[in-house]
Amino acid sequence: MxxxxxxxxxxxxxxxxxxxxxxxxxxxxxxxxxxxxxxxxxxxxxxxxxxxxxxxxxxxxxxxxxxxxxxxxxxxxxxxxxxxxxxxxxxxxxxxxxxxxxxxxxxxxxxxxxxxxxxxxxxxxxxxxxxxxxxxxxxxxxxxxVDSEHSALFQSLEGNKDRGEVKRLILTCSGGPFYGKTREQLQGMTREDALRHPNWSMGAKITVDSATLMNKGLEFMEAMHLYHMPPEKIAIVIHRESIIHSLVEYCDNAMIAQLGSPDMRLPIQYALTWPKRVPGPATPLDLWNCGPLTFGTPDLDTFRCLALALEAAKAGGTAGAILNGANEAAVAQFLAGEIGFLDIADKVARAMEKVPVVRDPGLTDILEADAAAREAAR
Missing domain, CATH: 3.40.50.720 (NAD(P)-binding Rossmann-like Domain)
Known part of the structure; x- marks a missing residue:
């Protein structure tokens, strides 16, 4: 602790x-x-x-x-x-x-x-x-x-001694403020629109990433490293209510999930107090009044940033640094009013096409890939 x-x-x-x-x-x-x-x-x-x-x-x-x-x-x-x-x-x-x-x-x-x-x-x-x-x-x-989704996976895996028994890690995704919209509807979305997240209060950059679903793509790659899982053993499900924070599916088809109010103080606290649990300031979950829980499939055609992140996850090497660097640059431009919402994915795709991937990178390779991706996005 x-x-x-x-x-x-x-x-x-x-x-x-x-x-x-x-x-x-x-x-x-x-x-x-x-x-x-x-x-x-x-x-x-x-x-x-x-x-x-x-x-x-x-x-x-x-x-x-x-x-x-x-x-x-x-x-x-x-x-x-x-x-x-x-x-x-x-x-x-x-x-x-x-x-x-x-x-x-x-x-x-x-x-x-x-x-x-x-x-x-x-x-x-x-x-x-x-x-x-x-x-x-x-x-x-x-x-x-500390991320709520990865804390949920961490907690759901704690009783498991053999990772070979894990069938899938399932990351939940709120869908952000633009869930259900078409690409045509997204064309005119503004900075203010993108910053209206339905469940979480976060900084501007991560809120825009949640609107594009890039945030879930980054979490997908993070899960691969944290839990030593290949991309084919990680899945994403839309869960609008943000009550189930993520799930682990085991080889016998049992699922173990962690539930809680959408309050980041709970995963922050567990990262600090683990392996103990102590009383803290997080909002308790009222199951009797939280309403029904729903689940759906992410729309990769409309939310291209998530599709690009999944491509980078499979590519490995410096692909993650290229994706992230281009995204950081593009989101900064969007927040400054210089580009449109759909341009974020276009700029990330362009950088992924232009910047070569180094397969077994050192720190210098990673920093150079990041710089090249930012330049390509600009």
């Missing part, structure tokens, strides 16, 4: 909910990091009294340093500060809640210090899963999932 935590991305949705869990469970904070949210970081630093606070943006960090001058909190900036927060000696656990490829190097730094990794940054495994898992094994670091 975790005692002292470093949070990479503390001002975002996962970071803020992680602090709710830490406060409720009597844990403490060693370090907090964010990109540029000076006001929120100051509030968090004053409340949780970490040794270290990091803002990647140097001007924001300079402002924070002045604001916290009356405290004992050290303030750092840039990737160097992020790496120090990841490897800080007083933390036994690092929550990686930063969004995107930027989380890879700090996660590796934490792994090399033998930390427990509460992983919310799915891009780390999508882009460099084999490398990350090999390093975790070499340095004795635990990787525990």
């Amino acid at each position: 975790s005692k002292r935590i470093s949070i990479l991305g503390s001002t975002g949705s996962i970071g803020r909910q992680s602090l709710d869990v830490i406060a409720a469970c009597g844990m403490s904070v060693a370090a907090l990091t964010a990109n540029s949210s000076v006001g929120r970081m100051e509030e968090q630093a004053r409340r949780f009294k970490p040794e270290l606070a990091v803002l990647v943006d140097e001007k924001a960090a300079a402002d924070l340093r002045v604001r916290l001058a009356d405290t004992n909190v050290r303030v750092l900036s840039g990737m160097e500060g992020l790496m120090e927060a990841a490897a800080i000696s007083s933390a036994d656990t690092v929550i990686t809640a930063v969004v995107g490829m930027v989380g890879l190097r700090p996660t590796l730094a934490a792994i090399r210090e033998g930390k427990r990794i509460a992983l919310a940054n799915k891009e780390t495994l999508v882009c460099a899963g084999q490398l990350v898992l090999e390093e975790a094994k070499d340095y004795g670091a635990q990787i525990l999932p």
Whole structure:
């Protein structure tokens, strides 16, 4: 069970909910990091009294340093500060809640210090899963999932000693705000439309990924690495209510699922308290009033990003880094109003066609594939 935590991305949705869990469970904070949210970081630093606070943006960090001058909190900036927060000696656990490829190097730094990794940054495994898992094994670091779907799979697999008995991992998918729409209807969807997720409150990038279903494709690839499963043993089912968070189907056709309210504090807490369960702040599930549960098949023709992610999953190598890099660039353009919603998939497809896949990549190959994909998408 975790005692002292470093949070990479503390001002975002996962970071803020992680602090709710830490406060409720009597844990403490060693370090907090964010990109540029000076006001929120100051509030968090004053409340949780970490040794270290990091803002990647140097001007924001300079402002924070002045604001916290009356405290004992050290303030750092840039990737160097992020790496120090990841490897800080007083933390036994690092929550990686930063969004995107930027989380890879700090996660590796934490792994090399033998930390427990509460992983919310799915891009780390999508882009460099084999490398990350090999390093975790070499340095004795635990990787525990924070995503609700992967936490559900983790919990549903806990009683299973023989992975050969697993028939399929089944990831549930809400379908996002555009479920049931045609490609013609998606043509005119705006930033505001895409950010109206029916069940979850998340940051802008992951919410757009949920609208395109790219998020589920990234989770598909993450599941392959976390649970050592080939793509043919992973399936996706549309489950609009987000009550069943994922399921494991066994060879005897029994299914074991984890249910809960759509509240990220529950999977965050389990990543911190495992193998124990303790009372926490997550919303209890009211089975008597949650309504009927429904299931359906994802539409790969309309939601091309999911189809492209499944292609990358089968290709392996740097295909995940290419897919992810192009998607990050395209989503940023969409959020800035520079391209349309359907253009996201077009740009990802173009990058996957243009950038060659390296089959057995090292870290340099992965970073180069990411950079080339972003350039192709731009």
